[in-house]
Amino acid sequence: MLTAIRSVSRTKVCRSVVPFERSNSAYLFSHNHDIIPPCASSHNSIVVPCGYKAAVEDSSKFQHQWDDKMERAWLDENNPNSLVAALFKCLKESPVDARKDVIGNLLVCGDTAVLVPDLGRRLALKVKRLLQSKEGEEAGPASPSSVADELAMTMVPVATQQLKPLADHIGVISCAPYRADLISWVGGSVYSAIWHRHDDDDTHMNWVFSPASASK
Amino acid sequence: MATSSATSSSTTASTPRVSTRRASRFASPRPFSSPLAAVRKIGRPPVVLEWGSAVIRVGYAEQFQPQHILPLPEEPFKRLEEYKTTRKLNTTSAGTSQQQQHSEEESQWYDVVSPIIRHVFDRLMVDPTTRRVVIVAVPFPVRAWEAAVKAALWNLGVPAVSFCNFLEVVPMAQGWKRGLAVHVGRDESHLMAHVDGHPLSFTYQGL
Numbered sequence: 001m002l003t004a005i006r007s008v009s010r011t012k013v014c015r016s017v018v019p020f021e022r023s024n025s026a027y028l029f030s031h032n033h034d035i036i037p038p039c040a041s042s043h044n045s046i047v048v049p050c051g052y053k054a055a056v057e058d059s060s061k062f063q064h065q066w067d068d069k070m071e072r073a074w075l076d077e078n079n080p081n082s083l084v085a086a087l088f089k090c091l092k093e094s095p096v097d098a099r100k101d102v103i104g105n106l107l108v109c110g111d112t113a114v115l116v117p118d119l120g121r122r123l124a125l126k127v128k129r130l131l132q133s134k135e136g137e138e139a140g141p142a143s144p145s146s147v148a149d150e151l152a153m154t155m156v157p158v159a160t161q162q163l164k165p166l167a168d169h170i171g172v173i174s175c176a177p178y179r180a181d182l183i184s185w186v187g188g189s190v191y192s193a194i195w196h197r198h199d200d201d202d203t204h205m206n207w208v209f210s211p212a213s214a215s216k
Numbered sequence: 217m218a219t220s221s222a223t224s225s226s227t228t229a230s231t232p233r234v235s236t237r238r239a240s241r242f243a244s245p246r247p248f249s250s251p252l253a254a255v256r257k258i259g260r261p262p263v264v265l266e267w268g269s270a271v272i273r274v275g276y277a278e279q280f281q282p283q284h285i286l287p288l289p290e291e292p293f294k295r296l297e298e299y300k301t302t303r304k305l306n307t308t309s310a311g312t313s314q315q316q317q318h319s320e321e322e323s324q325w326y327d328v329v330s331p332i333i334r335h336v337f338d339r340l341m342v343d344p345t346t347r348r349v350v351i352v353a354v355p356f357p358v359r360a361w362e363a364a365v366k367a368a369l370w371n372l373g374v375p376a377v378s379f380c381n382f383l384e385v386v387p388m389a390q391g392w393k394r395g396l397a398v399h400v401g402r403d404e405s406h407l408m409a410h411v412d413g414h415p416l417s418f419t420y421q422g423l
Contacts, residue, residue, distance in 0.1 A: 050400075050404065050405045050423035051269065051400065051401050051402050051403040051404045051405060051423075052400070052401070052402045052403075053402055053403060054403075074400075081423050082423075083398065083400070083405060083407075083423070086405070086407050086421040086423055087396070087398070087407060087421075089421055090396065090407045090408070090409055090419045090420075090421045091396075091409075093409075093416075093418055093419045094409040094411070094416060094419045095411060095416075098394060098409070098411040098412075101394035101395065101411070102394060102395060102396045102409045102410075102411065103396065104394075104395070105392055105394060105395025105396065106395065106396050106398065107386065107387075107390075107392075107395055107396065107397050107398065108398045108400060109386060109397065109398070109399055109400075110398075110399040110400040110401045110405075111268070111270065111271075111400075111401055111402050112400035112401065112402065112405075113400060119400065120398070123398070173390075173392070173395065175390075178280070178389055178390075182273065182281060182282065183386055183389050183390070184266060184352060184382035184385060184386050184389075184399065185264060185266040185273045185275070185281075185282050185352065186280055186281070186389040187352075187382065187384075187385030187386045187387070187388045187389040188264045188266060188277075188350055188352035188380060188382070188385045189264045189275065189276075189277045189278065189279055189280070190277075190385070190388045190389055191350075191380065191384075191385045191388050192261070192262050192264055192277040192350040192378070193261060193277040193278040196261065196262050196277060196348065196350075205350070205378045205380075206378055206379070207348070207376045207377070207378050208366065208376060208377050208378065208379075209375065209376045210369070210370040210373075210374060210375060210376065210377075211370065212370065212373070213375045213376065
């Protein structure tokens, strides 16, 4: 059976939009966090995962109280793998005229947004504080003291000087009326509800037909 | 000449007003030639399957909450990681072609993915041949995973499948066009900016 699958997949299945080298979420389905995943951004450096499991002591237990490990994992500006550093990079790469609107509508969703409800507010406050601070325009540790710091030393620090005028425009929007962990599913539902009724030539959805139906 | 013109006018008067094309449109329905034609004709909403890092959310389009939230089993993924590590050790000693490695990785992914997808359709209690499937997954997924999912769906008889990433579809749930979507999952985080309804893929950051 697998031989059949393989023969089918060689001919029709393996049409991927993204080349294999750019597949940057190889660790995604791995539940083993000892394995360091490839960086999902466009850079080729190696980073450690930044999810709920990486930020709590015991991920099997529900932990809703904010602690230092969460602070270090998500909001530490010296950690190159934190949400703050990623947000600065994302802002810096976005168009200049749209940055004000982009930072003004910050939506934090996903499973962690349910488990740690104030993550979005804390993230916005931290970013605002960093942008309003006068010193430390270049993010990055002074001397490496851990693996994360060594990685940070190898990376180009994000210059926040250009982003300082955005400090007054930071805003977090709520996921309401949907739950933060379900909003991506609802988005997919709305998207497909709109476009599946259109003809296949007119729809925005990239339908890939099975070899059996295509042959008929 | 006069006779012929009279004949032609009489034939024009006797022809039915309803054209042949319209008559065929209201003809009795014929059976569908294929499952795909049936899906097109009936227009059933597709199955929406969000493949997260810890759970799978599955339901139908046009609804506002998933029907089922199914946990992903950890054991098959551990086995896959073990296979990958042993595979890396073996490839350093004995060189194999890249295409061969990809096909082997794809078949390993198929072993993991196929029972999960069968379980999903079992829980939905729906005939897979009657509905298309929309898969909401991470941006830039692993190619072998994508190929394995397609193969598993097509072996079940799903007529068509479409992939989209969850950072693209998050604004559609609420209707905003400019903003920054931050998705913090259980294993990883993703960020992407949206401007005027367009997801800017060059701003994508994945952690």
